[in-house]
Amino acid sequence: MNARGTPVVSCRGLTMAYGEHVVLDQVDLDIPRGQVVALLGPNGAGKTTTVEILEGFRRRSGGTVEVLGVDPQSAPEDWRSRVGVVLQSWRDHAYWKVRDLLEVMGGYYAPFSTPEVPRPWDTTELLERVGLAEHAGKRIDRLSGGQRRRLDVAIGLVGRPELLFLDEPTTGLDPAGRRDVHDLLADLADLDTTILLTTHDLAEAEKVADRLLILAGGSLVADGSPDQLRMELSRSSEVRLRDLTTGQVTVHAEPDPTAYLTDVLARRPGEVQVVEVRAASLEDVYLELVRRAESGEDLGPLQSIQEVAR
Numbered sequence: 001m002n003a004r005g006t007p008v009v010s011c012r013g014l015t016m017a018y019g020e021h022v023v024l025d026q027v028d029l030d031i032p033r034g035q036v037v038a039l040l041g042p043n044g045a046g047k048t049t050t051v052e053i054l055e056g057f058r059r060r061s062g063g064t065v066e067v068l069g070v071d072p073q074s075a076p077e078d079w080r081s082r083v084g085v086v087l088q089s090w091r092d093h094a095y096w097k098v099r100d101l102l103e104v105m106g107g108y109y110a111p112f113s114t115p116e117v118p119r120p121w122d123t124t125e126l127l128e129r130v131g132l133a134e135h136a137g138k139r140i141d142r143l144s145g146g147q148r149r150r151l152d153v154a155i156g157l158v159g160r161p162e163l164l165f166l167d168e169p170t171t172g173l174d175p176a177g178r179r180d181v182h183d184l185l186a187d188l189a190d191l192d193t194t195i196l197l198t199t200h201d202l203a204e205a206e207k208v209a210d211r212l213l214i215l216a217g218g219s220l221v222a223d224g225s226p227d228q229l230r231m232e233l234s235r236s237s238e239v240r241l242r243d244l245t246t247g248q249v250t251v252h253a254e255p256d257p258t259a260y261l262t263d264v265l266a267r268r269p270g271e272v273q274v275v276e277v278r279a280a281s282l283e284d285v286y287l288e289l290v291r292r293a294e295s296g297e298d299l300g301p302l303q304s305i306q307e308v309a310r
């Protein structure tokens with residue numbers, strides 16, 4: 001068992017190359033116990049690769065990795081019982097009933113039960129916990145998208161893992177289903193289970209995670225709470241101006257919007273209208289970081305002036 005304070009995940013110089021293609025380049029990462037971490041990044045950034053290495057499903061090219069104090073590449077069987085993985089929906093089991101599937105899956109964990117961590121989770125209790133008690137007798141193919149995703153999470157939790165990997169938990173769900181899953185993740189906050197989720201959805205990451213990691217160009221280009229990222233990385237405000245002659249709106253990222261507007265309005269009196277001035281959003285920060293990482297630019301503070309015609 002990991003002592004409190006010891007990282008649940010620890011990577012040093014984690015490197016992964018597929019042939020000549022370096023996907024992860026010397027990544028260092030520590031995740032403490034109990035944290036909910038969202039791993040973000042554009043398509044092909046290496047999120048799945050990272051998670052599969054941590055899960056022990058993929059061999060890395062270099063660096064050291066410890067998950068729950070063990071190298072996942074050579075982890076013993078009982079280590080696997082301490083790690084939960086939520087992949088795609090259990091569509092293959094469409095005709096199974098919810099409770100039956102959880103009981104069968106839970107059975108695999110029984111040999112790894114300890115006095116401190118009784119395994120598996122009692123099915124009735126787990127159904128309550130994930131909000132599926134009313135649907136225990138339903139066939140899986142009769143569940144809504146959100147309920148099905150709740151079941152996926154229940155399957156990931158049935159062995160009472162210390163660390164849970166969640167792969168794109170809300171992909172394909174409608175807004176109600178997404179809210180359902182977000183509520184479930186918030187409800188699980190007191191479990192002391194460390195969660196690493198991958199997502200493409202920044203708003204989702206912001207809502208459910210304590211910490212965001214942005215992977216781009218082989219490196220972690222940002223790491224912090226949503227508020228920290230907004231404050232530390234985005235020292236600029238977004239200024240929208242309309243050209244009164246052409247009607248075109250331009251967007252400018254400005255470290256000092258007051259000075260910028262004073263200057264523009266003095267230089268172009270009566271020619272431009274200020275449409276909006278606002279703090280750059282997390283999405284602006286994310287897009288700018290990814291753009292810079294992918295074009296090999298310096299990843300200093302986001303203070304550059306960017307003009308985007310709209």
Ligand SMILES: Nc1ncnc2c1ncn2[C@@H]1O[C@H](COP(=O)(O)OP(=O)(O)OP(=O)(O)O)[C@@H](O)[C@H]1O
Nearest residue numbers: 018019021023041042043044045046047048049050
């Ligand atoms: N088995 C493999 N052999 C060769 N290249 C691979 C293999 N698996 C992944 N890649 C490549 O490694 C890069 C990272 O892929 P990965 O699936 O980890 O990215 P991702 O961030 O999860 O992407 P997405 O958001 O699209 O799911 C991609 O360029 C992908 O084509």
